[in-house]
Amino acid sequence: MRALLQRVTRADCVVAGQTVGEIGPGLLVLLGVGPADTEQAASALAARTAKLRIFSDEAGRMNRSLQDTGGAALSISQFTLYADTRRGQRPGFSGAAPPEQARALYAAFNAALRGLGVQVQEGVFGADMQITLTNDGPVTLLLDTER
Numbered sequence: 001m002r003a004l005l006q007r008v009t010r011a012d013c014v015v016a017g018q019t020v021g022e023i024g025p026g027l028l029v030l031l032g033v034g035p036a037d038t039e040q041a042a043s044a045l046a047a048r049t050a051k052l053r054i055f056s057d058e059a060g061r062m063n064r065s066l067q068d069t070g071g072a073a074l075s076i077s078q079f080t081l082y083a084d085t086r087r088g089q090r091p092g093f094s095g096a097a098p099p100e101q102a103r104a105l106y107a108a109f110n111a112a113l114r115g116l117g118v119q120v121q122e123g124v125f126g127a128d129m130q131i132t133l134t135n136d137g138p139v140t141l142l143l144d145t146e147r
Helices: 039-051 099-117
Strands: 002-015 019-022 026-032 062-064 072-077 119-123 129-146
Touching: 002 039, 002 072, 019 072, 019 119, 039 099, 039 129, 072 099, 072 129, 099 119
Parallel strands: 026 072, 072 119
Antiparallel strands: 002 019, 002 026, 002 129
16 A cells, blocks of 8 residues: 655535545545555555654654644555556556455545544535645655555
């Protein structure tokens, strides 16, 4: 499972002209699911996301977590995180989990994050989404449960 985390001052997700998710300060989480991923991996990744100390403290050091700050998460399903771009000009996506599995683990990740006290807004699984964000820092990190 892969999560691309972007620390943001704000972010929103629009589907078919309607805002379906919107947050203030927190994290935009682009979540990709692989075929070997499990609910355990989803829970572990959610815990890592909630507890990762990437927000500034009073001294300006990255020393506070999403839980510490009370920030929110905008969670977006992102199968393209499993793109294979090693050959040719068109990426392959055979490394991504099948949609049914990915949908269930995306939901499990979001539920686990909520269980840790994080306010979670979501995109629409499988939809064409427009994401707008203001990256804070910028701070962008990739978490991967396979590494």
